[in-house]
Amino acid sequence: MQSFQDLIAQFSQHFNQQHFPEQPRKLYDAASHILGIGGKRIRPVLCLMGNELFDALRPDALEVGSAIELFHNFTLVHDDIMDKAPLRRGKPTVHKVYGDPAAILAGDVMLINVYERLNKVQAHYKQKIISVFNKAAIEVCEGQQLDMDFESVDPETVQYDDYVNMIGLKTSVLLAASLQLGAIIGGAGEGNQQHLYNFGKNVGIAFQIQDDYLDAFGDPEKFGKQQGGDILVNKKTFLLLKAFELCNAAQKAELIRLMETSPANKVERVLELFRACKVDEWAEKEKERFTQLAFQSLDHIAVLSSRKAPLMDLANYLLNRQQ
């Protein structure tokens, strides 16, 4: 059993190689571009950890981890086209460099490559691996559509539960499925697989609440982003949606006016409103609630608690960052 830092290093060594042939050049340069932008490789490492929770690390976990990371990068390429995003991690997005057609096609060929990887796993659990993966993959697409649908509606009309559902699909099910896929490779039974899935899903939601909180209230120097970036673009976040629930009528009217007029001190005044209706306190409690749900699921997994230590470390690392 290895720490998550060790597993990140091990996965990166496996994954950081040439994934595609040379020709047609534009197609495969576009696909390689997104992989070159990098990332924390959290999802494949969750797959390795899911495996190691139940048994020694198997080569299949590296294959499935690679498939998951390719899938995640495929979603980034296509989402960036849909969102017309010019930058990712400070670098130009694939469609900005290669144009929309090559970026669409690069995503497609990456998605097909995902299944080349999944097709390599042992026959006795291949059906289950592809089935669990596909369920998550479809949900990620559904989450992206729901997210785009939300963008065009009035924030007052978004139901909180619908928003949590969307965030769960868009960002958490792939984390959860990564753990479950590793557990399948490690030989876990259905019950343990499900507890681990629930752990991942709730960690993902808690992480998103924290992400929204830090964007608004975090120290911009430590967080590395402009404070209130979400507020500036009227992004629907946990905080904004809950504010509409907690605010009184006058505060609501003020919030809507700030969103519509975007005055120079918009961020400052929205944050004042958030504090006045205690959205900041609510967010800390809500993150804690999902964190507790996650750890309860981890408790239920029937392996020695010492085996769970790396997963607890990773969850604490992800959910206690100040930056």
Added chain:
Amino acid sequence: MQSFQDLIAQFSQHFNQQHFPEQPRKLYDAASHILGIGGKRIRPVLCLMGNELFDALRPDALEVGSAIELFHNFTLVHDDIMDKAPLRRGKPTVHKVYGDPAAILAGDVMLINVYERLNKVQAHYKQKIISVFNKAAIEVCEGQQLDMDFESVDPETVQYDDYVNMIGLKTSVLLAASLQLGAIIGGAGEGNQQHLYNFGKNVGIAFQIQDDYLDAFGDPEKFGKQQGGDILVNKKTFLLLKAFELCNAAQKAELIRLMETSPANKVERVLELFRACKVDEWAEKEKERFTQLAFQSLDHIAVLSSRKAPLMDLANYLLNRQQ
């Protein structure tokens, strides 16, 4: 063993159903839209015929046929975005009705659904089925990229062999793989699978040459398209590329001028040039050459020739149309 017309009916009955859940509505309406536009369902029927060439029809052939048809429709959705095509079969394309983001995502979710279908086949040949399918799927993407690359270069500089390779990838490998996938389900050996694949690939290229020929020289009333539609938009076709090889310097200069200036009688004058340098005769011979290659491959398949009759009928039907 059934005629290809019977198999089209049988497949349509299996395939014409609700493929997707209801929500998120926009995503799945977009995906259903392309399936509603219809088509001849030639590829899945090739899969059924590949199966029946070697053994009685198995349910897996209907699953794999459905996967192939979903994949084909996924490529249409994404290609139409890349080509900015407003119409397909006279109906508005998916991105025209639902916008680019939902169309990209609908294609993605269709591609994932392809593998849900493939994941249902019997375990003993699942690895082979997914592997043969993926090879073709990747080649289709590569063909689309090469096609887009060709569009931006001077027609004089395109090598004929490179063009045949591109057409083979873009349009023929999926026909070929459809037959091979059926053959695998029917229990064919590697050699027979390969002969059947080659049959499909060469029929596909012969069909494309015929398609280009009919666009230029066909009876527009029977063909159902505007005569010379390809010529009007300077599309790189078998005829145009070969004309640049067969024409003398004066004819070449005239052809380039016609392409650059698009006079009112452009189609008529390009056709005159094509006839003058005998591109029409060449195309008929070239189609015949690929047809012969196809039938030679069919000859090599080690089953009773009576079993090959439906495939010969289909090839003759596809390659002898006047419309």
